[in-house]
Amino acid sequence: AVQQFSSKPAALDLHDLELVNVKLDHASITRELCVRDAVSEVAAITGENVRLRRALYMSSQRGIVSSYLHMSPASGLSRLAGLVSLEVEDDQEGSHSETLKSLGSSLAMHVVAARPLFLSKELVDSEVLEHERNICKAQASTAGKPENVVQKMVEGRLAKYMEEVVLLEQKYVADETKRIKVLLKETAKEIGKTAKIEGFLRIEVGEGIEKLEKDFAAEVAAAAR
Known part of the structure; x- marks a missing residue:
């Protein structure tokens, strides 16, 4: 699974998350119910083996977290997503929020397309x-x-x-004449403050399952010897 970060987003405890109540906006599910029951309801509606496998949380104390959902069929729904946490030096009043949002969305899309593994050379x-x-x-x-x-x-x-x-060294997918680190410098010049990426995440439904199945098969084979 392609998941590398400058500082990893927090992994949420699945048992605790399953007990949280949610209200789904769906024709077949309009009442409030806990996440565990919501997953069971979705599995029943789709006829698929749906289960809660991973939950990650990313935040920013001095900036924003932007997202990109690839080929999203509905609001907040996608099989492939990118998240980028951006910070601007001494931007307490959020005066550059629109510029940050635009940059963040572009970078989140880039993360989905370019599949970076590390933020900087130093973090490889x-x-x-x-x-x-x-x-x-x-x-x-x-x-x-x-x-x-x-x-x-x-x-x-x-x-x-x-x-x-390395994300900062990659060519920007929307303009391959620029590298991501150059894009950040241009943004910093535009707003007059240092802009930097705090962290990023690329996540895809089902990624890593094949490896888990292969590892499990290898363990079973080894045990049978």
Whole structure:
């Protein structure tokens, strides 16, 4: 599942969430009921095996959280969503809220499309980086080049990897002449204050289930030996 953040959104306790009362605006469900019963009702209506699997919460103390729902069939409903938390330095009165909202929505859409794994180069997991370095080195070594040339090839491929998975280094999907870090600088210049991304989230219905099923199958096979 593609879920990486600068600081991870809080994971909500599913048991507690199931007990929260909600009122659904649907022709078949108009009364107030707890989340657990609402999920059961939806499963009965759709005839599908619907269950509450994950719940994440993102907030911003000094900015806003913007969202993008991809191909949303109804308000607040989508199989794929992006969230971005933005902060503007010393913007206590929210004087730049409209600019932030516009930027936040664009960035949330970008997160959905570009699938970043990390916010900045500094936040790239060291194990992930070493794994990529080893892959690049193995690939470059097969070219039969001298060690110093191989090293340059490895560093070049790592730089390209950073541009692919680091949000700030990615090309903006709506304008590939700009990188996300440049887009932030332009916004800062426009409003006269530093704008930065606090965190982001990309989440998709069903992601990670295949891996869980494979892991479970492997455990069963191992136990049967």
